[in-house]
Amino acid sequence: MQERKGRQEEYMKIICEGIELSDAVLKVAKACSTKTTNPILECVKITAENDSITLIATDGEIAIQRKIKADVLEEGAICVPGKFFSDFIKKLENEQITLATEDGRVIITYADSESSMQLLNADDFPAIDANIGEKKVELLTKDLKELIAKTTFCCAQDDSRPVLKGVLVQTQEGRICFTALDGYRMAVCRKNILGMTGDIKIICPGRTLNEIGRMLGADEDRIEIFVQKNMLMVSIDDTVLTSRLYEGEFVNVSNIVPKEFTSEIVVEKEALDESVERAAVLARTDKNSIVTFDIREGSMGVSSNTMIGRVNESVKIMLEGKDVQIALNCKYVSECLNAATDETVRIGFNGAVAPCVLTPAEGDSYLYLILPVRTTA
Amino acid sequence: MQERKGRQEEYMKIICEGIELSDAVLKVAKACSTKTTNPILECVKITAENDSITLIATDGEIAIQRKIKADVLEEGAICVPGKFFSDFIKKLENEQITLATEDGRVIITYADSESSMQLLNADDFPAIDANIGEKKVELLTKDLKELIAKTTFCCAQDDSRPVLKGVLVQTQEGRICFTALDGYRMAVCRKNILGMTGDIKIICPGRTLNEIGRMLGADEDRIEIFVQKNMLMVSIDDTVLTSRLYEGEFVNVSNIVPKEFTSEIVVEKEALDESVERAAVLARTDKNSIVTFDIREGSMGVSSNTMIGRVNESVKIMLEGKDVQIALNCKYVSECLNAATDETVRIGFNGAVAPCVLTPAEGDSYLYLILPVRTTA
Structure with missing residues (x-):
């Protein structure tokens, strides 16, 4: 030897x-x-x-x-x-x-x-320490799947602020909360946990969560996430994934979400999604990819207007508050609507230049905030 | 008005x-x-x-x-x-x-x-004349599917000799024959026809045939191909496709295929295909992508040798004639084996520098000819 x-x-x-x-x-x-x-x-x-x-x-x-x-x-x-x-x-x-x-x-x-x-x-070969067990949070596999699917797509894709390529994962009052944002939009999703040892507040790379998402098994299985210092570990069917966590400060998101809105609508998600998708066919040809919402009592106009043509649709809504017109990036609207899992959603506005906020019609299990596009028109 | x-x-x-x-x-x-x-x-x-x-x-x-x-x-x-x-x-x-x-x-x-x-x-918008009917050939849909699948992948991909981006389609003695070649390999496939009016000899763009292949319906349906001057037309379920044909002379292929071989093997297609696929995993890392056949009585070696490693397998064969060693591009061998539809195939060789020819063990319904790679070793 x-x-x-x-x-x-x-x-x-x-x-x-x-x-x-x-x-x-x-x-x-x-x-x-x-x-x-x-x-x-x-x-x-x-x-x-x-x-x-x-x-x-x-x-x-x-x-x-x-x-x-x-x-x-x-x-x-x-x-x-x-x-x-x-x-x-x-x-x-x-x-x-x-x-x-x-x-x-x-x-x-x-x-x-x-x-x-x-x-x-x-x-x-780099030494990999899978002996990670200081803190632990346990939840249902289907809830972790949903937390991942509802947030990671909002992570920043570029390296200009590396911390935004991660998802802020924190436990709060018996729930776990995932937050992702890229400077134009933000996703928040909350789920109940089954148990934990020690509160967790980490920034986990979006890639790591997506990889975990692909490994996850049956919906009703329990899954444990272990955290120690700047490392995370999950074990699924004898496959063990460990990941570095991002260090540094995440954006302070507590003041970003408005508590009140001057206009609030409730709309059937599928109908709005289909209209936005059609508007997006043309909007995508333009670099700003703008879809415009024209919100009035009883219905909202969903429109896009480009060199190639214009789409002008009408979707039924229930409105509380003032009429409002707002221009949004159709990609952000589509992605949020696709990630939302409720038949009806609530969207709150504070005029044309403030962010709008999409939530389920009832409850706060998830939330999307989208910044409007400022148009010169 | x-x-x-x-x-x-x-x-x-x-x-x-x-x-x-x-x-x-x-x-x-x-x-x-x-x-x-x-x-x-x-x-x-x-x-x-x-x-x-x-x-x-x-x-x-x-x-x-x-x-x-x-x-x-x-x-x-x-x-x-x-x-x-x-x-x-x-x-x-x-x-x-x-x-x-x-x-x-x-x-x-x-x-x-x-x-x-x-x-x-x-x-x-360009005028499209779908009134094409001078000559007609009729065959079974499944036969046309096979003619297309077995030949178009051998068409040239670049524009250096445009005519080689086409397939030579000709009727001969109650059969229809498709021939494609790209300078390194050639595919020939023959099928019986159900009827025809006037002999056909055309060069049809490979793209056209692939598009027709995607449109084709049930295997047992009859399909008619119409030709007039430099145009072709097919009609499938109310969808009509017309295409220009290539003008010019196709390569004279009658003398390319050797009539006799100094070595001829019969081999189980699946076994050879799997060995070549494994050899290709490494061979592909090298720009020549060489797989070497070392043919002896009773078995052939299938090998590749690159910086990363070497694959060295043995496949059972029946050999008539002399032992032979030959180096081939693994992509061409794989694609031909994948297109071949018989459980056992026959491959004929005339030494290390002459083309080899793959056919079904019985019959002449299709044929692939592959030029060897000249190695300095």
Whole structure:
């Protein structure tokens, strides 16, 4: 063993089922970096110990690991190129596979065939600490799905204020609240929790939440989110995802949402969504993508007007307060309406230049705030 | 009427069902040009006459038209922007729609709403002659599907020899034969025909055939292909596609296919395909994308060797003739194997530098010829 360490080489030999290896590689390889100058972040690390192997990949922010059963003939760790190993093993689902190191390569033996891949140095792979358990919050899987689906699309996409690429996740009075904003619109969603140890207030990357969303299982399952310092961890069906959290201050959102409105409407979501979608067909051809709401007693006009043509529709509403005209980016309106899950929604306005706020007709389980577009017309 | 003509304006007024208009627009808009400097080729022309409207679009090469029932209140013709009209009408499937011209626009009235789009001058729309019937060939829909699927992927993709972007379609002794080649490989497929008037020998754009392939209906339906001068026409369920044909001489392919081979193998297609796919995972990382066949009595080696690793598999074969080693582009081999529909295929070789030929184990219903890659090794 000492001689081996002296040669800085990696040893490992295992036998496992192709279907299990393939499933595990596909799951963890999602965390491989696709645009990096550091090749180790494109790798999957395979560690053989006792009677199992653990696969892990990370892009430096998110790490995903999964343990599967294997005959371990020689314990050790190797780093294989993630994409190629994953593409290759995917095509060996019906075979029993032997992985064995030899001269800096891994020899992959299956059926009558023997292939090989170059290895990277497993010592260069970043250490991933999945021992995260200081604080915990537990909720229903379907509620976490909804929290993610209703907020992450409002995260900023560019790097100008990195903290806005994250979602503010905090527990408050027996509920968990997700908040995302990009400077033009904001999403807030709240759900009851089943239990917790210690209040949580973190900024979690939107990407991390979307990746968790894709991993989530049956709606009625319980899911635990663990937090410690600047790390988060969830474990779903033997797949463990850990993620760095963003440090720094999130925008103080407590004063952003107006408490009162000069105009408030209740409208059938589907009807408004369809009108906005049609207006958007033309609005999208213009760089401002403006859809205009002309709100009056009993009905609202939904219109767009571009070089190619104009859409002018009428949607039934119930109005409390003053008539109002407002110009909004049709993409933001469409995305909020698509994320809303109630048949009727309430939208509050304070004139043409103040943000409008969309909520369910009853309750405060979610909220969207959209800044209007200032038009010169 | 004379005054109207004097003003060069278009008049038309019709009422129709959204579901029918939407279906028709979606079908014909496929022929709209997406990259043109001539805006009229991005349009759908709608002509109202008697008790129906005819929609037509063309990119200058392919034209698709479809006639649907409508209440024609005023006969005439208009040109609407294809993509926007199509996207918009698609969202009005449940409505009754009125189209009426006014001041160079079309007013679209539905439910309580009224929208409009700018029109282009219908007189600028190219004349499309669907009166094509000099020659005719009739075959089963499933046979035409197979002819298209087995050949068009071998058409040249670039413009260096435009005629190679087409498929040579010719009738011979009660059969129809499709031939496509791109300078590196060739596909030939033959099917029986049900009837014909006059022998056909045309070069049909691969795009046209792929578009026809997408329109084709039930396998057992009969389909007629009409040809006149440099035009082709098919009519499927009231949708009529016409296309220009390529003029010029196709490559003389009669001497390309070798009649005899020094080595001939019979191999299970699926097993070879899977091995080639795995070899391709690594081969694709290299610009030559080489998979090597090492053919010996009883088995063939399928291998690829790149910086990242090597794949080395063994596939059972029956060999007649000499051992042979040959290097091929894995993409060409994969695509041919995927298009082949027999469980076992025959591949003939004449050494390492001559083209190899893949056919069904029995019969000559299709054939692929692939040029080897010359390796310096």
